[in-house]
Amino acid sequence: MALLRLELNSNLFLRDPQETDLGRKIIDQSIRMIDELGLEAFTFKKLSKAIDSTEASIYRYFENKHRLLVYLIAWYWNWLEYRIEFETHNVASPTDRLAIALRLVTEHKSNDATFPSVDESALQRIVTNESDKTYLTKQVDSDNKEGLFRGFKTLCKRIADMVEEINPSYAYSHALVSTVLQAAHQQVFFAEHLPSLTEHKVVKGDVHQQNYEFLLELIQKASKA
Amino acid sequence: MALLRLELNSNLFLRDPQETDLGRKIIDQSIRMIDELGLEAFTFKKLSKAIDSTEASIYRYFENKHRLLVYLIAWYWNWLEYRIEFETHNVASPTDRLAIALRLVTEHKSNDATFPSVDESALQRIVTNESDKTYLTKQVDSDNKEGLFRGFKTLCKRIADMVEEINPSYAYSHALVSTVLQAAHQQVFFAEHLPSLTEHKVVKGDVHQQNYEFLLELIQKASKA
DNA sequence: TCCTAAACAATAGTATTACTATCATTAAAT
DNA sequence: ATTTAATGATAGTAATACTATTGTTTAGGA
Known part of the structure; x- marks a missing residue:
């Protein structure tokens, strides 16, 4: 398996964390801790203690914890887009490509050996629990101008293109x-915490699979001519 | 126009803000300020200054600003449910009732004279920008046990019942x-801040109307047998 | 190999936030 | 007139989100 590195917008960080040992430790450990503590209780102080470094050192990589979160989420969407590109390559039918993309988006993630310093499974939980907080802020417009949300936007465009190919009049x-x-991700959160909001059941096997079936049907029916 | 008061779950507050002058000022002013500053920059200190009271006094009504936000959002969903109940009363066709409910949910809100101390228009913006933060927390399960999200859940159930009446096999x-x-609310946010994620255009008239049309079609196609 | 600069650690310090506690004052109910 | 509930005034604390400074290590280039 080839080792790869996602090329991310340089506005996402002050110093590229993928380039140094400390940087990779920051990514690795922050994923663990945000997953465990939640964004609110997570602090650079706790993180620095956990990786035996200092607050000041972490601030050299990320302006603040919000930026770090935005970085992690951006990494996730870029990773997903890369996987969709890979898996839909040479698949002619847009209907098939759409189904593949949706499966990749919805499925439960296990760890990807291509990126050993990232726990994709924990990162998926972070996306579920915290990703909306990246843009639900007063600085959303300036963050957007810096290109911080490009990952999500290009992913959306790529899948929307498939839909348009299937039905150009939609x-x-x-x-x-x-x-x-x-x-x-919202439906998975609901199934786990506010179960009356969805039919998906955590007990009935894989929620992600149930969500895939729901959303595939939804997207197909909705975009049908 | 009759003056009404929504009966909210008493776990949402320490002292009922609808019962006192100070309480109503807290609600009124916090809506203004959260709308203006965003939840992150909003503090009880600033609020107390603005209404010429003290931090300590506000803490007698709400445990913390998160609880205050949950209260405001709960008020909004309860208000919407009341309006849906009112407007769909005596409408026999579930298809019509669904369309009415969706219109009420999506439409741009102007101020409702029935509740003079609440700026529903500002509150709608708060719902758009902040409501997901009510449940995207580590305490979501205990908050849910206390019934803090009942407003949203019963609204969802009420509309889901209409869908089921239209097509019981969905x-x-x-x-x-x-x-x-x-x-x-998400699509409205996207239209305003991340416009590449949606076809809705702020410049082309009422985004809420465009969203209504999109969602009515979506819900009808998706639930069709 | 020595030197230089970059990276990092260690430490300290500040303003703000999110509270809690205490006590005094006012207003409303009995 | 008296009690009591509500509010105001004030103070204080621990934690957070940083910034600044200075010293130490380390890795690469001359």
Whole structure:
């Protein structure tokens, strides 16, 4: 398995964490800790203690913990897009490509040996629990101008293109896809914490699989001519 | 126009803010300030200054600002449910009732004279920008046990019941409705801040109307037999 | 090999936040 | 007139989110 490195927008960090040992430790450990503590209780002080470094050192990589979160989420969407590109390559039928993309988006993630310093499984839980916080802020517009959300936007566009290929007359491909991408993690959260909001059941096997079936049907019916 | 008061779960507050002058000022001013500053920059200290009171006094009404936010959002969903109940009363056709409910959920809110101390228009913006933060926390399960999210859950159930009445064989009425309720504010946020994620355009007239059309079509196609 | 600069550690310090505690004052109910 | 509930005034604390400074290690280039 080839070792790869995702090329991320340099505005996401002050110093590239993929380039140094300390940087990789920051990524690795922050994923663990945000998953465990939640974003609110997570601090650079606790992180620095855990990796036996200092607050000041971490601030050389990321302006603050919000930026670090944005970085992690951006990494996730870029990773997903790379995997979709890989798996849909040479698949001619847009219907098949859409199904593959949706499966990759919704499925439960296990760790990807291509990126050994990232716990994709924990990162998926972070996306479920925290990703909306990346843009639900007063600085969303300036963050967006810096290109911090490009990962999510290009992923949305790529899948919307498949929908448009299937039915060029459907007027809401982007709205539909962004709605579905949101639901891809929201419904899992609901199944786990607010179960009356969804039919998906954690006890009945894989919630991600149930969500895949729900969303595939939804996207197909909605975009049908 | 009759003056009404929504009966909210008493776990939402320490002292009922609807009962006193100070309480109503807290609600009124916090809506203004959270809308303006965003939840992160909003503090009880600033609020107390603005209404010429003290931090300590506000803490007698709400445990903390998270609880205050949950209260405001709960008020909003309860208000919406009341309006849906009112407007769908005596409407026999479930298809019509669904359309009415969706219109009420999606439409741009102007101020409701029935509740003079609440700026519903500002509150709608708060729902758009902050409501997901009510449950995206580590305490979501204990908050849920206290019934803090009942407003949203009963609204979802009420609309899901309409969907089920239209097509009893559709297996995902709750999942569909919770997805649509989320999209009802998410798509507006996207149109305003991340416009590449949606076809809705702020410049082309009323985003809320565009969203209504998108979501009505979505919910109808998705739940069709 | 020595030197230089970059990276990191160690430490200290600040303003703000999110509270809690205490006591005094006012207003409303009995 | 008296009690009591609500509010105001004030103070204080621990934690957070940083910034600044200085010293130490280390790795690469001359």
